[in-house]
Amino acid sequence: MAKGRHFFLLLVLCLFAESRFAAATTNPQDAAALISLRKKWSNVPSSWSKKSNDPCGDKWDGVICNGNSRVTSLNLFGMDMRGTLSDDIGSLTELTVLDLSSNKNLGGPLTPAIGKLIQLIHLVLIGCSLSGNIPSELGNLAQLEFFALNSNKLTGSIPPSLGKLSKVKWLDLADNQLTGRLPNSRENGAGLDQLLNAEHFHLNQNFLEGSVPEYMFNSSMQLKHILLDRNNFSGSIPASIGVIPTLEVLRLNNNLFTGQFPAMKNLTKLHVLMLSNNQLRGPMPNLTELGSLENVDLSNNSFTPSGVPSWFTDLQKLMTLTMQSVGISGKLPQELFSLPSLQHVVLSDNQLDGTLDMGNNISKDLDLVDIRNNKITSVTVYSTLNYANLKLEGNPLCIDSLLSDTTPCTNTLTELPTTRPSTNIQCANPFLETIVFRSPSFGDVKKYLPELHSNLSSTLGNCTPNHLGDLVPYTDDVYLKVEIMACPVNQKRFNYSQVLNCFNLTLQTYKPPENFGPYFVHSHPYPFHDKVSRAVLIGVVTGSVLLVVGLTLIGVYAVRQRKRARKLVTLTDPFASWGSTTEDIGEAPKLKSARCFALEELKMSTNDFREINAIGAGGYGTVYRGKLMDGQLIAIKRSKQGSMQGGLEFKTEIELLSRVHHKNLVGLVGFCFEKGERMLVYEFISNGTLSESLYGIKGVQLDWITRLKIALDSAGGLAYLHDHANPPIIHRDVKSTNILLDAKMTAKVADFGLSLLVSDSEEGELCTNVKGTLGYLDPEYYMTQQLTAKSDVYSFGVVLLQLVVAKPPIYEKKYIVREVKTALDMEDSMYCGLKDVMDPVLLKLGGLQGFPRFLQMALQCVEEVGPDRPSMNNIVREIEMIMQDHGMTPGSMSPSSLFSVDSTAKKFAPRYPYTNASTSSTAFEMDSRAFEYSGGFPSSRGSLQNNRNT
Ligand SMILES: *[C@@H]1O[C@H](CO)[C@@H](O)[C@H](O)[C@H]1NC(C)=O
Numbered sequence: 001m002a003k004g005r006h007f008f009l010l011l012v013l014c015l016f017a018e019s020r021f022a023a024a025t026t027n028p029q030d031a032a033a034l035i036s037l038r039k040k041w042s043n044v045p046s047s048w049s050k051k052s053n054d055p056c057g058d059k060w061d062g063v064i065c066n067g068n069s070r071v072t073s074l075n076l077f078g079m080d081m082r083g084t085l086s087d088d089i090g091s092l093t094e095l096t097v098l099d100l101s102s103n104k105n106l107g108g109p110l111t112p113a114i115g116k117l118i119q120l121i122h123l124v125l126i127g128c129s130l131s132g133n134i135p136s137e138l139g140n141l142a143q144l145e146f147f148a149l150n151s152n153k154l155t156g157s158i159p160p161s162l163g164k165l166s167k168v169k170w171l172d173l174a175d176n177q178l179t180g181r182l183p184n185s186r187e188n189g190a191g192l193d194q195l196l197n198a199e200h201f202h203l204n205q206n207f208l209e210g211s212v213p214e215y216m217f218n219s220s221m222q223l224k225h226i227l228l229d230r231n232n233f234s235g236s237i238p239a240s241i242g243v244i245p246t247l248e249v250l251r252l253n254n255n256l257f258t259g260q261f262p263a264m265k266n267l268t269k270l271h272v273l274m275l276s277n278n279q280l281r282g283p284m285p286n287l288t289e290l291g292s293l294e295n296v297d298l299s300n301n302s303f304t305p306s307g308v309p310s311w312f313t314d315l316q317k318l319m320t321l322t323m324q325s326v327g328i329s330g331k332l333p334q335e336l337f338s339l340p341s342l343q344h345v346v347l348s349d350n351q352l353d354g355t356l357d358m359g360n361n362i363s364k365d366l367d368l369v370d371i372r373n374n375k376i377t378s379v380t381v382y383s384t385l386n387y388a389n390l391k392l393e394g395n396p397l398c399i400d401s402l403l404s405d406t407t408p409c410t411n412t413l414t415e416l417p418t419t420r421p422s423t424n425i426q427c428a429n430p431f432l433e434t435i436v437f438r439s440p441s442f443g444d445v446k447k448y449l450p451e452l453h454s455n456l457s458s459t460l461g462n463c464t465p466n467h468l469g470d471l472v473p474y475t476d477d478v479y480l481k482v483e484i485m486a487c488p489v490n491q492k493r494f495n496y497s498q499v500l501n502c503f504n505l506t507l508q509t510y511k512p513p514e515n516f517g518p519y520f521v522h523s524h525p526y527p528f529h530d531k532v533s534r535a536v537l538i539g540v541v542t543g544s545v546l547l548v549v550g551l552t553l554i555g556v557y558a559v560r561q562r563k564r565a566r567k568l569v570t571l572t573d574p575f576a577s578w579g580s581t582t583e584d585i586g587e588a589p590k591l592k593s594a595r596c597f598a599l600e601e602l603k604m605s606t607n608d609f610r611e612i613n614a615i616g617a618g619g620y621g622t623v624y625r626g627k628l629m630d631g632q633l634i635a636i637k638r639s640k641q642g643s644m645q646g647g648l649e650f651k652t653e654i655e656l657l658s659r660v661h662h663k664n665l666v667g668l669v670g671f672c673f674e675k676g677e678r679m680l681v682y683e684f685i686s687n688g689t690l691s692e693s694l695y696g697i698k699g700v701q702l703d704w705i706t707r708l709k710i711a712l713d714s715a716g717g718l719a720y721l722h723d724h725a726n727p728p729i730i731h732r733d734v735k736s737t738n739i740l741l742d743a744k745m746t747a748k749v750a751d752f753g754l755s756l757l758v759s760d761s762e763e764g765e766l767c768t769n770v771k772g773t774l775g776y777l778d779p780e781y782y783m784t785q786q787l788t789a790k791s792d793v794y795s796f797g798v799v800l801l802q803l804v805v806a807k808p809p810i811y812e813k814k815y816i817v818r819e820v821k822t823a824l825d826m827e828d829s830m831y832c833g834l835k836d837v838m839d840p841v842l843l844k845l846g847g848l849q850g851f852p853r854f855l856q857m858a859l860q861c862v863e864e865v866g867p868d869r870p871s872m873n874n875i876v877r878e879i880e881m882i883m884q885d886h887g888m889t890p891g892s893m894s895p896s897s898l899f900s901v902d903s904t905a906k907k908f909a910p911r912y913p914y915t916n917a918s919t920s921s922t923a924f925e926m927d928s929r930a931f932e933y934s935g936g937f938p939s940s941r942g943s944l945q946n947n948r949n950t
């Protein structure tokens, strides 16, 4: 009896507890589902603590409940969760928002149970690792408006049932591995043609195929963005696309579309039209009526060859025009270049001919005109265009002419990096996120970054205090990406709710400035906890488990070590296959530190040698930028197939290069000799060539001290080649495009690849195979046919003069050496003439310490005969002395000083210092202080900053 009473009491207590739990807190069905999910997911927010069984009452982060204690929103965006999406999710039947985006390690199949969430309005699972088919049950989500499964690993075909999602506005299945045809109601009973409320069809980057039938689209549709690019669609482009009056972006590029492009005159709102890389035929599309077009790309199709289309001058809003290899010929109209918003014109690989005359009303935003590989014979450019923005390589006017060494013919404009640049971290615990823009209208994102920054900054700032760092743009060769970094303000790090509610740009409530087009975001894992303390905690809890795991690992490690040892053997003997060609190439090269790369690895590092990764080209072949698996950036010099160089020479070259190590020489990382390919792999030098910086292409203005330092660095590298390399090496092609600048503006000499070994016995060895570049060549060489170390000195002298003049050695039919000498020979005040040839940037920045001595030295280097020129060692010492005598320590500069001061600095420009120059007998004996002080500027940096502060 007593026993019975106790039991009854207990039961009452339990029931009471249970009922209180149910009434005041989470609905038990929802609670059970979330608790079960918690078990399957790691890295859930700390509020999802094991102690809590009440998600609504205990306010689990990312969970929102309604008045009936039902869970209505589950948002765990960017938590770096691991696990799978189990059927439990199907119990949360009142859910209207499910957003688990940016959890790269959340994988497994997309459970059909999601089809039970019939209240769902937002289903957002972007950038996870979901695999398997899209379950047809998702067609039951009758309330769904926002449906995004992009950037997963989904396979199979698109289920026709999705045609029943009649409220869907946003459909994004892009960047998966979907196959098959687009489902449509006529053939499949249901299909995407029924989505009459949809504004977005984002199906790009899949393996979809087959034709797109006419009845996929009709005038009842509301589509704004149709992204079908990068699939395998074939057949003709349906003309019915042309009747959707709302259409703004149409991307059909990189498919197998054939036939003629249908007339689409009614698309008066279309901003972006991309048809490139298809097999379209027939006449060139007439785009005259599409008056809103801003970005057009018709490249690489098989249109009937034609003259320049008349619509080139009709599209008043055009910003970006890309038509590579489309068979157009004739002369480009001046009016094209006066279109008011024009930024990028890329018309390479066509038959354009005659004189390129861009007129004198060039759009002020125009910053790229790429007409490489056409038939242009001459060029008229007015001062309103920056020469540096013109690319004309591969036209008759660049071949065998004075122009061949000038910027338009050698231009390798720096485009956006193709891998995520390492962000310059500006705070502890920043939140990092990448916005991917799928079809911006503009050509040059840099102009629009400030607007994007302020727009984002205010949107994010309204949600949580943060400091938004610099935006970093890059591209994967497909879409534009912008890396954003938000720093916490007044707190050490963001908490869960800030990340979940403020940085989840997934629901498209954030509107970027116009022209950026459709986007989505990926977040990077955020450090919600201090790594150390977490590690300690885990250590305590799981110590014993670790012991077991550790023992297992030791076993695994031993096995792997053995495997690795085996692999290492093959690595240290990279020439196991060296003799496998038919050529007689002797023994394998003897290497000091260079590594042998597999062709496959280099292919991967350059995206299969895509053109966008090409950073330079010459007679020998092409140089590519690449990124190794470990993140190291490299520059790959790939010889043309069947180039002259034999295997034996290649071997000699790598043996030689692998011996040369100096901080001012570009280092050889390795090579590849496989399948007829000959490649040299160098370290990648981030800041481009000296000529780019000098000609202002990089937006950098080099001040005088930096130029001295660059001269010193590169002289150091050359002196090493001449005097310390064993055997000594003559560079043979010293020029400003062969001097590279790294992130700290340290100069490194490149391309001594085909250098000549100086024979031990004789200094002035005869060389028959001259490689040098016009404008830098030692005049003595023409007479004596002898190439010596002093020939390098001559070329280096030309580079030193370029540091003063900032122009190519031959410009406007003038030769830099003669121009400087003539200017100095002018009778009256000697430096007066020099002013006209000097780089205006130097005059503006002032502070020309040691300038006369430098000039004297440069002129000595370009003396007519070798013995009158100093040695590279002497040059190094002289520059060091110039720097020391003027209180500069080589190697102690702040990089920030390298960048241009803003335009307000103009008013502080020194009075021209040379006009009052002393009248002493030679200009070089003149009191050097005149250069430094007569303008009132003891040093460029100090004075400019001081002035700016006042
Ligand atoms: C467009 O197509 C849908 C589905 O195929 C159909 O329901 C609708 O009536 C069509 N509208 C027009 C104007 O043809």
Ligand SMILES: *[C@@H]1O[C@H](CO)[C@@H](O)[C@H](O)[C@H]1NC(C)=O
Pocket: 207, 232
């Ligand atoms: C796309 O089509 C091409 C040509 O028919 C074929 O070679 C390729 O394998 C297809 N790709 C996919 C992913 O189906």
Ligand SMILES: *[C@@H]1O[C@H](CO)[C@@H](O)[C@H](O)[C@H]1NC(C)=O
Pocket: 242, 243, 266
């Ligand atoms: C284009 O629009 C006009 C007026 O809105 C309409 O009359 C015409 O039928 C449309 N043309 C096509 C091809 O849909």
Ligand SMILES: *[C@@H]1O[C@H](CO)[C@@H](O)[C@H](O)[C@H]1NC(C)=O
Pocket: 286, 287, 288, 289, 310
């Ligand atoms: C292109 O279309 C416009 C307007 O429809 C027309 O005036 C022009 O003649 C067409 N151009 C060509 C080359 O057919």
Ligand SMILES: *[C@@H]1O[C@H](CO)[C@@H](O)[C@H](O)[C@H]1NC(C)=O
Pocket: 073, 075, 097, 099, 500, 501, 502, 503, 504, 505, 506, 507, 508, 509, 510
């Ligand atoms: C972030 O998620 C919350 C909860 O789902 C939602 O209310 C909010 O609108 C989202 N923010 C953005 C910018 O999409």
